[in-house]
Amino acid sequence: MTEKLTTRLRRLTSQPDACVMAPGAGDAFMARMLARAGFEAVYMSGFATSVTRLGMSDVGLLTASEMLDNTWRIVDASGLPVLADIDTGYGNAMNVLRTVRDFEKAGAAALHMEDQVSPKRCGHLAGKRVIPAAEMVSKIKAACDARVDADLMLVIRTDAIAVEGIEAAFERAERYREAGADMLFIEAPVGREQTERVARHFKGVPLLYNMAASGKSPDIPADELGRMGFRLATFALYGLLAAIAPIERMLGELRRTGTIGHLRDSMATFKHLNEIVGLPEHQAAEARYGVPEDEQTRL
Structure with missing residues (x-):
């Protein structure tokens, strides 16, 4: 139990x-x-x-x-x-x-x-x-x-x-x-x-x-x-406090330069974000329950 x-x-x-x-x-x-x-x-x-x-x-x-x-x-x-x-x-x-x-x-x-x-x-x-x-x-x-x-x-x-x-x-x-x-x-x-x-x-x-x-x-x-x-x-509040400075730096750079291309290496990837929010588990469930391939979620 x-x-x-x-x-x-x-x-x-x-x-x-x-x-x-x-x-x-x-x-x-x-x-x-x-x-x-x-x-x-x-x-x-x-x-x-x-x-x-x-x-x-x-x-x-x-x-x-x-x-x-x-x-x-x-x-x-x-x-x-x-x-x-x-x-x-x-x-x-x-x-x-x-x-x-x-x-x-x-x-x-x-x-x-x-x-x-x-x-x-x-x-x-x-x-x-x-x-x-x-x-x-x-x-x-x-x-x-x-x-x-x-x-x-x-x-x-x-x-x-x-x-x-x-x-x-x-x-x-x-x-x-x-x-x-x-x-x-x-x-x-x-x-x-x-x-x-x-x-x-x-x-x-x-x-x-x-x-x-x-x-x-x-x-x-x-x-x-x-x-x-x-x-x-x-x-x-420590999760929020830890996030504020890097977010402010990114926004400042975006506002100043008009691009985030030079910042990508210092940020999490789209793939990593989707891992945190459980997309792999969602994809596995789609396959397990027979969701057609053309309807399955893909990165």
């Missing part, structure tokens, strides 16, 4: 002293690249989704339906366990009931929900606000009640460090754990010292570490994070 994606992620994040790396994907293409690269999990980042779908920053403009649609596309394209960002749950506890049910049906292996006021914003942007802890506790309880698959992991995030201080963030996270959080996500610890405080305070509790690009939280290798007690590490 094939192992469920929810069960697989539970198993992977239960390994002692190990931290699963989940790079960010905002679309199905990046999700395919992550699977081809050998990663074991994907993070459907709200920021990456906002960039790729809206061309905008993560400032609470995406709707639940847009994120839901993106979740099932990324699950389908990658075949990997996907941690889906469900922001604030898109409303109160009653909205959370529907949100969790819908994202579970879409195939997410884990969901992370935060305690920000709506409209939320990226956890590494200034000006965040948080809802009362008691309100968040009710939303967590609703999320726990909503799931059908007990292996669906609920990752509960607090953004309180930047708003109320680290001690308040610890108090909130303790309440969230008691309410049913499977994993805690203490967002945006500043520097190594705060990161180590988080790990010490919640020793023995599964933790998520967000390797964000803002520079607030330090770059720490996954094996070291695992020893500290972090069981899942997300890398939300």
